[in-house]
Amino acid sequence: MIMHKLICFLRHYIDSNRYCSIMSVSLPSSMRKLVVQALTSNFRKAIEIQTVSLPVPTSGHVLVKNRYVGINASDVNFTAGKYAPGVSPPFDAGFEAVGEVVAVSDDLPASLVGKSVAHMSNGAFSEFQSVAGKKLFEIPNAEPEYLTCMVSGMTAKLALQECGHLKKTDKVVLVTAASGGTGQFAVQLAKLAGCHVIGTCSSSSKVDFLKSIGCDHAINVSTENLNQVLKESYPEGVDVVYExxxxxxxxxxxxxxxxxxxxxxxxxxxxxxxxxxxxxGSASALPVKMLMKSSSVSGFFLFHYADQWRATFHELCGLYKDKKLSCTVADGSSERIGGFKGIDSIPDAVDFLYSRKSIGKIFVELNPQNTGNKL
Known part of the structure; x- marks a missing residue:
């Protein structure tokens, strides 16, 4: 037992010194991360910020310094345990991050160190994170805009593609919550497909934003009746709804x-x-409504389409690079001076999302820019 512990200690020591030796700056011995301690959709009550030892990447893994993390409406579903029935705390939270590789396991090329990457891995609300190398999306530089091309952008692209089956005969597409992180993508992708796009929102500033990204008809549901507007303006109905x-x-x-x-x-x-x-609601009437119009309702959950993530991410990044797609982000600077910075501000960012004030994808900056490592 003593010999086993000694071997484990030596392995940790050697690995730690190995990855520190290939960095241009030294790494800290500890980090902070957000941990779910109670199952509840009240995000603040669910989480605790802990200081833990810096992880050592195991076989096939890299250590990523998460610079920016994305905030999603479904973060509260995750803390409530709705995505994993039977799950028990504690467990890490956060779905996506953008940052830099700062260490690699022995079986991965050292050339990965210093690369800017995006990744979708549970536990992203962490200053540093051990991530499987196969889950990394290499990006030109660590910018928050690349966050939008993961959960939010992929959901819109794959949902419209796999469930919406957009085709040339589709004339009208409706996107609800259209000014949000994923709604902004659904609007633009439907426009790229040649559709007339309707978008719902909750303020005049959001109406202006939707018009700026090509939405043909922005409906402010705070001042307009959605059903009445649709009935009067689109008497033949809507071909595809992104809800x-x-x-x-x-x-x-x-x-x-x-x-x-x-x-x-x-x-x-x-x-x-x-x-x-x-x-x-009136779910019992749904079959009749579907029957009378030969219509359909489909559910879409992004994690069932993991085999298409990489291709979809790079397709969205390509559209962004070619300026065919706008990736609007919100750093919270409208709520506080300097915006959302540091892991402590994540609960505030979640509250901001649910305040219905935000436009675009909300993000938090966990670690400051490393100006000495431009890629």
Missing amino acids: SVGGDTYETCVNRLAVKGRLIVIGYISGYQKPMGVAS
């Missing part, structure tokens, strides 16, 4: 589908923070 709100909005979308229309449910944010999640 993320739930509740009454979902019911309206079902009722306003065109013949052979498709409704894609990618979320139900109106119920995420409620104990019961989502009300049943």
Whole structure:
């Protein structure tokens, strides 16, 4: 037993010195991360910030210094345990990050060190993170805009592609919560497909934003009745709906589908923070409504399409590089001087998302820019 512990200690010591020796700057011995300690959709009550030892990358893994992390509405579903029935705390939270590789395991090339990368790995709300090398998306530089091409952008691209089946005969696409992290992509991708796009939002500033990214008809649901506007302006109905709100909005979308229309449910944010999640509504009438219009409702969950992530990410990045796609981000500077910085500000960023004030993808800067390592 003593010999085993000594070997483990020596291995850790050697590995630690190995990856420190190939860095241009020394690495800290500890880091902070966000850990879920209670199952609840109340994000602040669910989490705890802990200081732990810096992880050593095991076989096939790299150590990433997470510079920026993305905030998603579904973060509260994750802390509530809704994505993994039977899960018990503690467990790490956070879905996505952008940063730099600062260390590699012995079986990976040392040339990876210093590369800017994006990754989708549970536990991203951490200053440093051990990530499987096969999960890395190499990017030109660590900019927050690349966060948008992961959970938010991929959801829009794959949902419209795999469930929306956009085709030339589709004339009208409706995107709910269109000014948010994923909605902005659905609007632009539908426009690139040649569709007339309607987007719902909740303020005049969001109306202006939607118009700036090509939305043909922005509806401010704070001052306009969605059902009435759709009924009067689009009497033949809507061909494809990209729906993320739930509740009454979902019911309206079902009722306003065109013949052979498709409704894609990618979320139900109106119920995420409620104990019961989502009300049943008039679900019993849904089969009749679908039958009478030969329409359909499909659910979309991004993690069921992991085999398409890499190609989709690079396709979105290509559109961004070619300036065919705008990737709008929100750093929280409208809420506080300097924006959301440091792991302590993650709960504030989640609150900001649910305040309905934000436009685009919300992010938090965990680690400052390393100006000596431009790639």
